Amino acid sequence: EVVLTQSPGTLSLSPGERATLSCRASQSVGSSYLAWYQQKPGQAPRLLIYGSSSRATGIPDRFSGSGSGTDFTLTISRLEPEDFAVYYCQHYGSSPLFTFGPGTKVDLK
Amino acid sequence: QVQLQESGPGLVEPSETLSLTCTVSGGSISGYYWSWIRQPPGKGLEWIGYIYYSGNANYIPSLKSRVTMSVDTSKNQFSLQLSAVTAADTAVYYCAKVDGRRDTNGYFYGQFDSWGQGTLVTVSS
Numbered sequence: 001e002v003v004l005t006q007s008p009g010t011l012s013l014s015p016g017e018r019a020t021l022s023c024r025a026s027q028s029v030g031s032s033y034l035a036w037y038q039q040k041p042g043q044a045p046r047l048l049i050y051g052s053s054s055r056a057t058g059i060p061d062r063f064s065g066s067g068s069g070t071d072f073t074l075t076i077s078r079l080e081p082e083d084f085a086v087y088y089c090q091h092y093g094s095s096p097l098f099t100f101g102p103g104t105k106v107d108l109k
Numbered sequence: 110q111v112q113l114q115e116s117g118p119g120l121v122e123p124s125e126t127l128s129l130t131c132t133v134s135g136g137s138i139s140g141y142y143w144s145w146i147r148q149p150p151g152k153g154l155e156w157i158g159y160i161y162y163s164g165n166a167n168y169i170p171s172l173k174s175r176v177t178m179s180v181d182t183s184k185n186q187f188s189l190q191l192s193a194v195t196a197a198d199t200a201v202y203y204c205a206k207v208d209g210r211r212d213t214n215g216y217f218y219g220q221f222d223s224w225g226q227g228t229l230v231t232v233s234s
Binding site for chain 1 (some may be wrong): 144
């Protein structure tokens with residue numbers, strides 16, 4: 001089973017700043033198999049990135065994903081007020097098929 | 110994009126069976142994989158399982174003995190049953206559509222591109 005860890009647990013930033021979120025897998029995974037989600041309080045998660053670097057439909061280009069092997073990164077180039085939320089990475093594997101990381105909260109500094 | 114809506118009891122007694130239904134609108138349930146995902150209050154996301162429109166299902170090993178998923182293509186619905194529930198099963202339950210793709214080697218992979226709003230199920234007497 002692939003275990004995902006995310007860091008930092010909380011990231012305190014101001015609007016306009018750059019956010020860099022990390023997702024590390026316990027073993028090497030295919031870059032196609034890593035996705036990122038955003039979740040705001042009281043809402044369902046929203047798919048941001050799939051295939052480690054492809055933006056989902058309607059996602060602004062300030063969101064970008066990168067990485068390979070065991071280390072993956074979600075970058076928000078300039079934080080907008082609506083970007084303060086919790087972000088989860090997700091892996092598609094074998095058993096279980098889908099696993100999520102514990103999340104990184106991006107909050108207002 | 111399709112819309113998903115969960116429905117079912119918000120309160121289930123310990124040892125009973127939790128039953129939820131997800132209704133899909135704005136598109137057909139046929140041709141896709143559909144999942145249930147849960148989130149205990151204040152915690153992270155846990156995938157429970159998926160069901161293909163044909164009825165083929167796959168569950169997370171830790172819940173496999175208690176989970177059953179089914180699909181009704183005539184109603185554009187799929188369902189979750191979780192038996193012998195305890196307080197640890199208290200969570201917001203989401204239904205979601207699997208966005209399935211093929212990588213450069215032709216292997217299938219997936220992520221969740223449409224979600225229901227979620228429904229809180231509390232296990233308590």
